[in-house]
Structure formats: structure tokens, C-alpha cells
Amino acid sequence: MSTSQPPTWPHCAHGADPAADPVGCRGIHVPGHTACLAHLADADRDAYLAALTPGMRIDHRGTTFTESLLNALLNALRDPATGHPCLGVAVFGSATFEGGAVFRSATFIGDAVFRLATFKGNALFGSATFIGDARFGSATFEDIALFGSATFEGDARFGSATFEGVAGFESATFKGDALFESATFKRNALFESATFKGDAWFGSVTFEGVALFGSATFKREARFGLVAFEGDARFGWVAFEGDAWFGSVTFKGIAGFGSVTFEGVALFESATFKGDAGFGSATFEGDARFGSATFVEADQFGPLVCAGRVVLSGAAFGGPVTLSFAVRRLECRRTRWSSTAEIRLRYATVDFAHAVFEYPLTIAAEPDPFVFTDGQPLAEDLFPSAYDPGVRVASLRGVDAAHLVLADLDLSGCLFAGTVHLDQLRLEGACTFDTAPPAVHWRRWPPVRFTERRVLAEEHHWRAGQPGAVRGWNAAVLGAGRAGPLQLAPVYRALRKAFEDGKHEPGAADFYYGEMEMRRHADDIPRSERGLLTAYWALSGYGLRASRALAWLGTAMVLTIVLLMALGLAQDTPKQTATGTVPAGGGKVTFEIDKDDPQKPTGNRFTGERFEKALNITLNSVVFRSSGQDLTTTGTYIEMTSRLTEPVLLGLAVLAVRNRVKR
Known part of the structure; x- marks a missing residue:
């Protein structure tokens, strides 16, 4: 509030000076008097305090409290049964507390209004109970502010509040909504073991010191959108039972989410991790969304468990990093890696469409559960024991595969059309592809039999979409697009070369067969060439059967x-025959030997x-x-x-x- 503008309530105006301070004291009049509690005559103040009873409504807006004056007020409201202050509706808006403000174990039966209040000394609300709303919006805490073990049965409103000292909310219970939008914590913010039963809103909050949320419990939505963590943010052993929103958050120090449990959706979209992203042993029962997030220096991400999707689409990794996930689905569309990376997975289906990387990147299946440095395995209770721990790749479309290494992956459903430098792809371990439908299939006459070979998923989709297609070819799923023989022939050719470079000739032979099949069915080749390819196929399976x-x-x-x-x-x-002729007048005989034509x-x-x-x-x-x-x-x-x-x-x-x- 501007010092040149008087408040909206009848104020004390003590010390007003038309030149220097035309408003003077802003404290509201004590009922029946023309001065605030701080400037009331001693006899009148004593009479006013003596008339107070526990649970009464009080209004001391704009009043300046010394520590002794506040203690006198609280003693007048002390409940003899409990020995602690009991306040009804308590209005301290714009009040100033020059000394310590000790509300420890106090009970606020009605709303507690401290909006725009200034606490110049320690603000001690430990074990206090707020039955109504607790309104601390735009309040300023110049020293320590302790709300440890406090209970907020109504909403706790700290929007735009400023905590210049340590802010302690350890073991506090928020039964209503906890609203901290645009608050500023200049030193450590302690929320360890706190319980948030309503929504927790930390939008646009700035944590300049360490933010500790260890063992806290969020029963409903937790929103940390646009938050800036200048120091370390530690959420170890926190349980988010509702959705957790960390969109556009900036973590300048360590982001410690180790052993955190997210029962709802966890959103870290557009977040920035300038230090380590510590999600080791984190558990996501729903989706974990890191779309468009930026990981500047994180060298480890995980190992973590996610029963839903881990979304890294649009995310950027600035340094070497190892990602370790036991996840049902991993989406890395348009994800960018600016250095070497290794992605180790279990149970996952990976969508890598249009990902960008300029250095070697490895995607590998982990055969055994992930193990931490202390030798303990990562718990995988979210996945049934019968669930396949293998890793499947859904798409590599738009990827430059020149630096890509795939190890022990299931590529039977992978979409390859549009992949660049596919001939330089490295396949290690047991990478498997789909196969042609087995057995004999009847399509009117004659019967059709496909010999066993490695087949791309896109050929399955194309053949399944042809008129009169036989059973056994897999139809395309929604969003898979459609690639025909013209597009698939170069893909088979590139994979053939990749297998040949890896000295895997039998595998290369299968892809050569696929290439020739696509050439034979392409629409742009002359009829004579198609006839020649058909004969080559019929006689020997392109020299491979x-x-x-x-x-x-x-x-x-x-x-x-x-x-x-x-x-x-x-x-x-x-039989050979001989015919002799004796010339007239001579003794010479000439024999002509001939052989009859075969009959x-x-x-x-x-x-x-x-x-x-x-x-x-x-x-x-x-x-x-x-x-x-x-x-x-x-x-x-x-x-x-x-x-x-x-x-x-x-x-x-x-x-x-x-x-x-x-x-």
C-alpha cells in the first residue's frame, strides 16, 4: 500500500505530518476509540484487553505490534482449559510485527488474516491450528518463519508471500488447499513430512535456497508450474497421491526426486534441469511427462519405474547421459541429444520418431533388473511377473541412424520408412524382426505359401491392405501411415547393407529378398523387368531359396x-554300312561308309x-x-x-x- 494513500478502514493517524507523512499510523481504531491498539492510552488498552475472551473476533489491521503488545493480546485470549491462545476471526492485515510473533500452539477458530503483514522478527506458528482459512498473501517474513506441525483445516493462502529467512513447514498438515503462488523463499524452504490433503499450488514460486520436501505426502494435485529452484530441490520419499505439476520449473541445483512415488500424472513439461536430475528409485504409477524439458548437465536419469508412459518428446539433453527406465512406453519424438547417450530399458515400447542426435546413441534392453550402487535391485512391483521384460521399438522414422546402436531389441513392429543413413545402423545382440505368415493360405486358387524370412512391419501393413490379402499379415495401427513398395525397397536395401557390414550374411539375404519383392511389386518398373523378376522369384526365390x-x-x-x-x-x-564301286578298266575300289539316320x-x-x-x-x-x-x-x-x-x-x-x- 502506498504511504501517500490512507487505508480503507478508519485509522489511527498517530504521528501524521502534512509534509512528511500525511497518513500517519495506519492501525485500525479499537472499537469505541479513535486510536489503534498500539497508540491507545494504557488504561483504555487494559480495559480493552480485559474485556476479551477466548474465541472472540479481533481486528487489528495496519497495527504495529511490539513483542510485548502482541503477548499481552494473546494472553487475553488464552484458553484456561488448554493454556494456549484461542482466536476467533483474527484480522491482522497490513499489520507490522516488530519483534518476535509467537503464535505457537494457538488456535484460530475463524479465518486468520495476515495479508500484507510484515514480520520483522521470528514468526513462530508451530503447532498452531487454523480451523478457518489462513491468509498470508503478500506477507513478508524478514526472519525465520516456522509453521512446523501446524494444522490448516481450511485453505492456506501464501500467494506472493516473501520468506527472507528460513521457512519451516515440517510435518505441517494442509487439509484444505495450500496456495503458494508467486511466493519467494530466499533461504531454505522446509516441507519435510508435510501432508497436503487438498491441492498444493506452488505456481511461479522462487526457491533461492534449498527446498526440502522429503517424506511429504500430496493427496491431491500438486502444482509447481513456473517455479524457480535456485538451490537444491529435494523431494526424497515424497508421495504424490494426485497429479504433480512441475511445468516450466527451473532446477538450478540438484533436483532430488529419489524414492518419490507419483500415483497420478507427473508433469515436468518445459522444465529445466541445470544440475543433476535425481529420479533414482522413483515410482510413477501414471504417466511421467517431460515434454520439451531441458537437461543441461544431467549425467544420470533413473533408474526409475513407470507403469504408464515416460514422455521425453521435444526434450533436450546437453551432456553425456544414461537413461535407465523400467517403463511400459517411452516416447522420444523430436528429442535432441547434444552428446553421447545410452538408453537402457526394460518392459518398454519405444517411439523414437524424428529424434535428433549427433553423437553415438545406444538403445539397449536390460536383461536383469537395474541395480543401484549399493547393490540393491530396483523394485519392479508395478509389472506383473508374467509381463515380458523385453524392449520393442515402435518407430525410427525421421532419425539419422548414422550414430545409432540397437542392442537386443524387438524390431518386429518398428517403422523404418524415412530413416536417414539406415545402412549405417548398428544392430548388436539378438535384434529380432517380424516374419512372413507361416503355413499355406488359401486365396481361392492356387494356394499361397510364404517362406519364412525377416519382414518389416511396413510390408505387413502394405500386404494387409491389398485386395484379397491372405490372413496373417498385420494391419497398420492408427497413425502408422502407409508405405508402399517404392518406399520400402530402399529401406530393405539399406538394412541389407547394414547386415552385410556387420558380417551377417543370412540376415542380409532376407533383406535382399524383401528388396526384390518390393521391386517386383512396384508400379514404376517396366513390364518386361517385372516379368524377369517374377521368373527369378518363381525359379529360385531371387537366388535365395x-x-x-x-x-x-x-x-x-x-x-x-x-x-x-x-x-x-x-x-x-x-549300323554303319560300306558301299564299294569298281571303276571300268581299273582295279581300284572306293568304299563310302555312311550311317543311317536314327529312326x-x-x-x-x-x-x-x-x-x-x-x-x-x-x-x-x-x-x-x-x-x-x-x-x-x-x-x-x-x-x-x-x-x-x-x-x-x-x-x-x-x-x-x-x-x-x-x-
Whole structure:
């Protein structure tokens, strides 16, 4: 309140000076008098105090209290039964307490109004009971303010209050709402073992010293939005039974949330952690949201347990950090890492879409529960014993994978389309992919059978969306988008190269198969090329299915044998003949040796002898050898065709075996 403006109540005006202080004393008139309690005549003051009884309403707005004057007032209101002051509605708005203000164990039956009050000495409210609202808005505590073990049955309003000394609320109980918006704690703020049964509002509060909330309990919402913790903030063993809001909070020192339990949603969106982010052994029964948070120097985050989601989308990590989470889902969309990082997980499904990192980053599954430095394992009671502790990746879209390492992850549902430098991705340990549907599937005629191979989730989605799709292909979930063969062929090609660089040739073969499948189904290739790819697929599975090539080879050989027996082998082996001519008048004889043309077979053509000859010719054809058998003209062409096709099929079978076993 401006000193040049008089208060709204009838005031004492003691010491007013038209030049220096036209208002004078601002204390409200004592009833029946024209002066405040501080400037009342001794006899009148004694009479006023003598008339007071415990539980009476008092109004001393703007009054200046010395320690002795305040003690006299409280003694007049002391309850003989308890020996402690008992006040009804107590109005001390804009009052000034020049000495110690001792309200220890006092009971305020009605509202306690200390709005705009100034406490120049110690303000001692330990074990006090506020049955009505406690209003300390914009109050100033120039020295120690102690509310330890106090009970606030109504609302506790400390909005815009200033605590220049230590503020102690240890073991205090707030049954109504606790409102500390825009308050300033210049030294330590002690809320250890406090109980907040109503909403706790700390919006825009500034903690310049250490803020201790150890073992506190928040039964309903706890809001710390826009708070600035200049020193350490320690919330160890706190229980937030409702939602906890720390949006836009700044932690300049240590943010100590070790062993804290969040039963509702924990929101740290846009928070800034300039020191360590201590969430070791923290338990989140709901979601933990750190969207757009900034971690400047945090080197450890966790290990923690979260039964819901840990949201790090839009967050930024400034230094090397290790994240250790046992969490159901981790969302890291557009998260930025400016240094090396390691993310170790259990039970999690990870969404890493459009994350940004310029240094090596590892995402790994932790096979065993996390262990603290003291050797104690992290409790995972929030997860049933039958729940799979493995880690699944949902998306890597938009990620530059040049520095990404994945270890022991389930990639069966991962979306890869749009990933940059996917060929430089490092896969370590047992990283698994989805597979093609097993067994034979009937789609009218003929039946469809897919051989086992590694398949991307996006191929599952594309095939499931095709007309007449067979059962077994997984349909796309909402938000997965849709990628076709044109988009998936480069993805398969890049993963193939990544497996080849890792000397994992069998895995690379599966991705080569997928690449060729996508090329065969793409709409932009010429019909002739599609036909060639189809033939390549049908004959040998793109040179990767030895059984298919061998089956065709066997079929070709049987067909060759049958044709040779039916049409190719001559009826009999032709005999050589010699014809002699004696010229007239001479003794010289010339013999011309000729051989009859092989005759077409007649009679029973499928005899054991003919089978043996046909088999010999066919086997020689497989290895490019001539059988030397006498064949009919048709048989000659059959042999030529056999010598062209069967060695190719044999070569494809050998190639397929080689692609599966080479290292």
C-alpha cells in the first residue's frame, strides 16, 4: 500500500505530518476509540484487553505490534482449559510485527488474516491450528518463519508471500488447499513430512535456497508450474497421491526426486534441469511427462519405474547421459541429444520418431533388473511377473541412424520408412524382426505359401491392405501411415547393407529378398523387368531359396527323361554300312561308309533300357556334358534345351545355399 494513500478502514493517524507523512499510523481504531491498539492510552488498552475472551473476533489491521503488545493480546485470549491462545476471526492485515510473533500452539477458530503483514522478527506458528482459512498473501517474513506441525483445516493462502529467512513447514498438515503462488523463499524452504490433503499450488514460486520436501505426502494435485529452484530441490520419499505439476520449473541445483512415488500424472513439461536430475528409485504409477524439458548437465536419469508412459518428446539433453527406465512406453519424438547417450530399458515400447542426435546413441534392453550402487535391485512391483521384460521399438522414422546402436531389441513392429543413413545402423545382440505368415493360405486358387524370412512391419501393413490379402499379415495401427513398395525397397536395401557390414550374411539375404519383392511389386518398373523378376522369384526365390531351385531342377530332369524316352531316343542304334564301286578298266575300289539316320521310336518306349539312357543324357546335361547317345532330331533339341536350363537351375541352388551359409 502506498504511504501517500490512507487505508480503507478508519485509522489511527498517530504521528501524521502534512509534509512528511500525511497518513500517519495506519492501525485500525479499537472499537469505541479513535486510536489503534498500539497508540491507545494504557488504561483504555487494559480495559480493552480485559474485556476479551477466548474465541472472540479481533481486528487489528495496519497495527504495529511490539513483542510485548502482541503477548499481552494473546494472553487475553488464552484458553484456561488448554493454556494456549484461542482466536476467533483474527484480522491482522497490513499489520507490522516488530519483534518476535509467537503464535505457537494457538488456535484460530475463524479465518486468520495476515495479508500484507510484515514480520520483522521470528514468526513462530508451530503447532498452531487454523480451523478457518489462513491468509498470508503478500506477507513478508524478514526472519525465520516456522509453521512446523501446524494444522490448516481450511485453505492456506501464501500467494506472493516473501520468506527472507528460513521457512519451516515440517510435518505441517494442509487439509484444505495450500496456495503458494508467486511466493519467494530466499533461504531454505522446509516441507519435510508435510501432508497436503487438498491441492498444493506452488505456481511461479522462487526457491533461492534449498527446498526440502522429503517424506511429504500430496493427496491431491500438486502444482509447481513456473517455479524457480535456485538451490537444491529435494523431494526424497515424497508421495504424490494426485497429479504433480512441475511445468516450466527451473532446477538450478540438484533436483532430488529419489524414492518419490507419483500415483497420478507427473508433469515436468518445459522444465529445466541445470544440475543433476535425481529420479533414482522413483515410482510413477501414471504417466511421467517431460515434454520439451531441458537437461543441461544431467549425467544420470533413473533408474526409475513407470507403469504408464515416460514422455521425453521435444526434450533436450546437453551432456553425456544414461537413461535407465523400467517403463511400459517411452516416447522420444523430436528429442535432441547434444552428446553421447545410452538408453537402457526394460518392459518398454519405444517411439523414437524424428529424434535428433549427433553423437553415438545406444538403445539397449536390460536383461536383469537395474541395480543401484549399493547393490540393491530396483523394485519392479508395478509389472506383473508374467509381463515380458523385453524392449520393442515402435518407430525410427525421421532419425539419422548414422550414430545409432540397437542392442537386443524387438524390431518386429518398428517403422523404418524415412530413416536417414539406415545402412549405417548398428544392430548388436539378438535384434529380432517380424516374419512372413507361416503355413499355406488359401486365396481361392492356387494356394499361397510364404517362406519364412525377416519382414518389416511396413510390408505387413502394405500386404494387409491389398485386395484379397491372405490372413496373417498385420494391419497398420492408427497413425502408422502407409508405405508402399517404392518406399520400402530402399529401406530393405539399406538394412541389407547394414547386415552385410556387420558380417551377417543370412540376415542380409532376407533383406535382399524383401528388396526384390518390393521391386517386383512396384508400379514404376517396366513390364518386361517385372516379368524377369517374377521368373527369378518363381525359379529360385531371387537366388535365395535352394529348395525351390532344386524342385525346379528335379522337375526339369524328370520332364527331360520322359521326353527323351518318348521322343528323343532312336528306335535302334544305326549300323554303319560300306558301299564299294569298281571303276571300268581299273582295279581300284572306293568304299563310302555312311550311317543311317536314327529312326523314331515305335512300340513300347518306356522300358528300363531306355530310362537308363535318358537318365544318363539328363545327368550329363546338368553339367554341360554331351551324352554321345544317338538321338532323334527332336531328342537333339531336347538335349540342347536341357543343357541350357538345368545347369542354370543347379547354379541357382548352389548360390542359394552359399548365401545362407557364408559369413
